[in-house]
Amino acid sequence: MSKMMKSLMLYALSIIMLVTVAACSSNTPNDAANTTSTPKATNQNDPNQQNEQNDKKDEVEIRFTWWGDTTRNELYNAIVDRFEEEYPHIKVKREFGGWGDYWDRLTTQVAGGNAPDVVSMHQFYVSDYARRGALLDLSQVVDSGSLDLTNFPESAINSGRINDTLYMVPKGVTMPGWAYNTAVFDELGIDYPDMNWTWEDYAAKVTEIYEKSGGSLWGSVDGSGGQPQPNFRYFTRQHGQDLYTADGQIGFTEETLVKWWSMWDELRKKGAIPDAATGTEYENAPLEQNMFVTGLVAITQIPANQIYLYQQQFSEGEIRMVRMPTLAGGQNGEYIEGAYLSITEKSKHPEEAALFIDFFINSERSLELFKVEQGSPASTTMSEFVKPLLEPAQQRAVDFIQEVLPYATDAVYAPLGAAEIQQLFSDQASKIAFGQMSVEEAAKAFMTEAQAILQR
Amino acid sequence: MNKLKQAWRNNWVGYLFLSPWLIGVLTLSAIPMLASLYLSFTSYDMFTPPKFIGLDNYATMFQDAKWRDSLRVTSMYVFLGVPLQLIFALAIALFLNRGISGLKFYRAIYYVPSLFGGSVAIALLWRQLFGSKGLVNSFLTTLGFETKNWIASPDTALYTLIVLMIWQFGSPMVIFLAGLKQVPIELYEASKIDGASKWKQFSRVTLPLITPVVFFNLVMQIIGAFQAFTSAYIISGGSGGPLNSTLFYTLYLYQKGFTHFQMGYASAMAWFLLLFIACATAILFITSKKWVYYQE
Amino acid sequence: MKKDTVYEVRTYSSTSISKLSKKLLKHVLIVTIGLGMLYPLLWLFSSSFKPNTEIFQSNSFFPQTFTLDNYKQGWSGLSGVTFGKFFANSFFIVAMCIIGNVIACSMAAFAFARLKFALRKMWFAIMLITMMLPFHVTIIPQYIIFNSLELVNTYVPLILPKFLAVESFFIFLIVQFIRSIPGELDEAVKIDGCGPFKLYIYLIMPLALPALVTTTIFTFIWTWNDFFGQLLYISEINLYTVALGLRMFLDAMGQNSWGALFAMSILSLVPLFAIFIFFQRYLIEGIATGGLKG
Structure with missing residues (x-):
């Protein structure tokens, strides 16, 4: 028995050791909170004096959350620090995470009644939040003067409206297009794509790349499925249709869908775009490993603000962009995209939250850091202000955005249930790609099921 | 009277030892669980209050082709993967139990895959191994076999996940090892004197004694x-693709709840799964009376 | 006669050779499988010394340009909060969780395995059932509970459940081990006049040591790696854990810092590996035999 006890004691001892090591090296949460406030205080020139000036105002704490990578996290932290200098009575707590984590956490926070005050918003999700009453109607803080949108073009403001209510304002606007590397085209001896190319030009170019490379290179990524926007959405809008109508119905015809999927199916059968399995393999690959960066395809579709991310991946050539292919004799498909800021409905300090957004999108002190981090600033004065600060790749992005922006027209936001329809769209597209369904069957099934989803 | 006192005393001691768990289960487990059971009878988008809709979620579920896919995929994964993983873990545990020099070192190495958990590095690695340009394919090419895109073909994608499960066999292995530690060495020595072969030793002495751990x-x-x-x-980037071939039940449930904002439906799915697992477990417990030996 | 001796010698040497080759084969087999187990670690390790651009673009296993930048950049964390802080936070949470799990789960397990009380079987079944519901549907109700107690953004939601033995896995594990301890030992102790408390502390706990060690190892590794709970409940960077710190390097819509991620992943595996090596000795040095005799 004594031997047994000895080993138990030894075991207990080692646990205690573990705990002491941990306890010594770690601060309790309270300590941790204290250590943060010190560096912030030193940032201010003379905190006491500033506090006196604002003594009348009560201290307010708001929370701001965003998605981003490490560079953006540093950047936004710095912007928030500057805001706190400017408004010493407002403390801003920062919460951030990568794209996927961000939405998981935000959903839980909103559902759990603990939503941050200022949240980063995106077109993919804004319907889900706004239509369920999670976001504040921003017109009240615009009217009160806390949020100034005078320098914002009407079209940019409209891109944040759902059913005429303003739910979000753009931090930056961006436009999608197709990107290519000049070095790859030069080597193959193929002309660069034209800025105003059509879908026919696109198909021809993709085939040409495939043939001239002797089959070692696919023309472009497969754009038939995945997210229906921007690719398919542009296609419907060029036909005078859209993904959804204003009253929340499917906005395009079965014929358009058949045309779309047939176009891709032909290219796939020719071998000009990747086969289904390869396409799937790379579908969710990180940027550094996607088909364009690893040199498997020559053209890919990206939002303009990512040009400089892509440029960093290549030692040779220049990454350039052209418009989304147009429809011969059709309308313009363009609509404004971007990254946005919203205030949550349950925020206890909407005015302070609005002051923060105002600082973020209107002040030079913020924009000289932001530059074009999430797209070109929507405010016309600010987009002029950041221009001289840009690197060449960022400059190309801004030039592209400004060239394409005039084509943009207002676009309707998705109804509830859109997420499910997106899934259906992508499922059907891969059924075609894997040869499980013909284009006609898949399109027919899509229309029936999508309508059933919207009827619910 | 005395008996009653004794019974009360027994209950009192039992519940005293049980009390931390009991508090935990009644607050932290029961409330959320019952909440989700209620939600399974509602239409709940998480942001607005739930609306009671009776059994609609369950009815929709039984007609949902994707739900059936997910159940099929998961069952395949469980019934193929778990036995393979356990056999592998037990074999390695026996192998690394005694009689080899450098045992500690080997054991630690064999546990390495399990240290990774669900790290993103695994996703990169699996693409490196089973992708179209992966190691497995270059190996097959040198041997003159045909290659395949293992990770993105609907008929093989699930098997790569089963391989992953087997590869991360560390936890059951450790538990087997801990169980083997409880087998008294005297018994081995006794069977050695009897001249039992290694296989007999395993099937007659070791295996019966570790059945509680196997169970x-x-x-x-x-x-x-x-x-x-x-x-x-x-590995699928949350999509469950290609063609739903890796659409695990909980992955679909997560899509429904967090992407499609149908938490009521997700809750119904969860409670169906609970019943399903409970039945499987109950069957195991009933059969266990025939093959699990306790010392009590 | 002579022939016989030669023959004998031959058999002797051939068996020893076959014994040796068998042993060799065993080691070769172990090492080959071992390499398969280690490959990802080696790959991660070598990649952590490559510059970001080289990681995916060169096929070479060894770094062509050797750099320590990933470690420097990774360790520096964000806005002055370094990975050292994240490590300290993770250690704190893990240590608390281990204490909680070992105490609370072993108590419950002892009750289930050795004590008689009303409704025991029912509670046992309930314990198993709590494991069967996918956690995604209880996240929101649980979050609401902790939020209404104003405990979000503290470690309480991560630690408290362990002290309340919410992880049934470990209860069931310890139950199985206690049930393989011979019942006669209990009787002997009871005759000596020991009550249930002494039985628990002096007999059952020492004999169930392998189970407690297993609980410790698993709690350490699982808590260290678990990021979903930490993601939902911890949003302030000063409270970040290693698992959250690692996620910081990834963003599907932006640039991933793979080098820094790999470097910090390697560092984060060190404590896990150390804990496994340190505690596994309790699984090797058999206490069962010594214990039964003593």
Whole structure:
């Protein structure tokens, strides 16, 4: 028995050791909170004096959350620090995470009644939040003067409206297009794509790349499925249709869908775009490993603000962009995209939250850091202000955005249930790609099921 | 009177030891569980109050082709993967139990895959191994076999996840090892004197004595594998593709709840799974009376 | 006669050779499988010394340009909060969780395995059932509970459940081990006049040591790696854990810092590996035999 006890004691001892090591090296949460406030205080020139000036105002704490990578996290932290200098009575707590984590956490926070005050918003999700009453109607803080949108073009403001209510304002606007590397085209001896190319030009170019490379290179990524926007959405809008109508119905015809999927199916059968399995393999690959960066395809579709991310991946050539292919004799498909800021409905300090957004999108002190981090600033004065600060790749992005922006027209936001329809769209597209369904069957099934989803 | 006092005393001691768990289960487990049971009878988008709709979610579920896919995929994963993983873990545990120099070192190495958990590195690695340009394919090419895109073909994608499960066999292995530690050495020595062969020694002495641990591993791995989420999530990027071939039950449930904002439906799915697992576990417990030996 | 001796010698040497080759084969087999187990670690390790651009673009296993930048950049964390802080936070949470799990789960397990009380079987079944519901549907109700107690953004939601033995896995594990301890030992102790408390502390706990060690190892590794709970409940960077720190390097819509991620992943595996090596000795040095005799 004594031997047994000895080993138990030894075991207990080692646990205690573990705990002491941990306890010594770690601060309790309270300590941790204290250590943060010190560096912030030193940032201010003379905190006491500033506090006196604002003594009348009560201290307010708001929370701001965003998605981003490490560079953006540093950047936004710095912007928030500057805001706190400017408004010493407002403390801003920062919460951030990568794209996927961000939405998981935000959903839980909103559902759990603990939503941050200022949240980063995106077109993919804004319907889900706004239509369920999670976001504040921003017109009240615009009217009160806390949020100034005078320098914002009407079209940019409209891109944040759902059913005429303003739910979000753009931090930056961006436009999608197709990107290519000049070095790859030069080597193959193929002309660069034209800025105003059509879908026919696109198909021809993709085939040409495939043939001239002797089959070692696919023309472009497969754009038939995945997210229906921007690719398919542009296609419907060029036909005078859209993904959804204003009253929340499917906005395009079965014929358009058949045309779309047939176009891709032909290219796939020719071998000009990747086969289904390869396409799937790379579908969710990180940027550094996607088909364009690893040199498997020559053209890919990206939002303009990512040009400089892509440029960093290549030692040779220049990454350039052209418009989304147009429809011969059709309308313009363009609509404004971007990254946005919203205030949550349950925020206890909407005015302070609005002051923060105002600082973020209107002040030079913020924009000289932001530059074009999430797209070109929507405010016309600010987009002029950041221009001289840009690197060449960022400059190309801004030039592209400004060239394409005039084509943009207002676009309707998705109804509830859109997420499910997106899934259906992508499922059907891969059924075609894997040869499980013909284009006609898949399109027919899509229309029936999508309508059933919207009827619910 | 005395008997009653004794009974009360027994109850009192039992519940005293049980009290931390009891508090935990009544607050932290029961409330959320009952809440989700209620939500399974509602239409709940998480942001607005739930609306009671009776059994609609369950009715929709039984007609949902994707739901059936997910149940099929998961069952395949459980019934193929768990036995393979346990056999592998037990074999390695026996192998590394005694009689080899450098045992500690080997054991630690064999546990390495399990240290990774659901790390993103695994997703990168699996693409490196089983992708179209992966190691497996270059190996097959040198041997003159045909190559395949293992990770993105609908007929093989699930098997790569089963391989992943087997590869991360560390937890059951450790539990087997701990169980083997409880087998008294005297028994081995006795059977050695009897001249029993190694196989006989294993089947007559070792195996019966570790049946409680085998049973534990079986139950736990089955419960765990039915709820497998992370591996499919990181490797398919959350889509469950290609063609739903890796659409694990909980992955679909997560899509429904967090992407499609149908938490009521997701809750109904969860409670169906609970019943399903409970039946499987109950069957195991009933059969266990025939093959699990306790010392009590 | 002579022939016989030669023959004998031959058999002797051939068996020893076959014994040796068998042993060799065993080691070769172990090492080959071992390499398969280690490959990802080696790959991660070598990649952590490559510059970001080289990681995916060169096929070479060894770094062509050797750099320590990933470690420097990774360790520096964000806005002055370094990975050292994240490590300290993770250690704190893990240590608390281990204490909680070992105490609370072993108590419950002892009750289930050795004590008689009303409704025991029912509670046992309930314990198993709590494991069967996918956690995604209880996240929101649980979050609401902790939020209404104003405990979000503290470690309480991560630690408290362990002290309340919410992880049934470990209860069931310890139950199985206690049930393989011979019942006669209990009787002997009871005759000596020991009550249930002494039985628990002096007999059952030492004999169930392998189970407690297993609980410790698993709690350490699982808590260290678990990021979903931490993601939902911890949003302030000063409270970040290693698992959250690692996620910081990834963003599907932006640039991933793979080098820094790999470097910090390697560092984060060190404590896990150390804990496994340190505690596994309790699984090797058999206490069962010594214990039964003593």
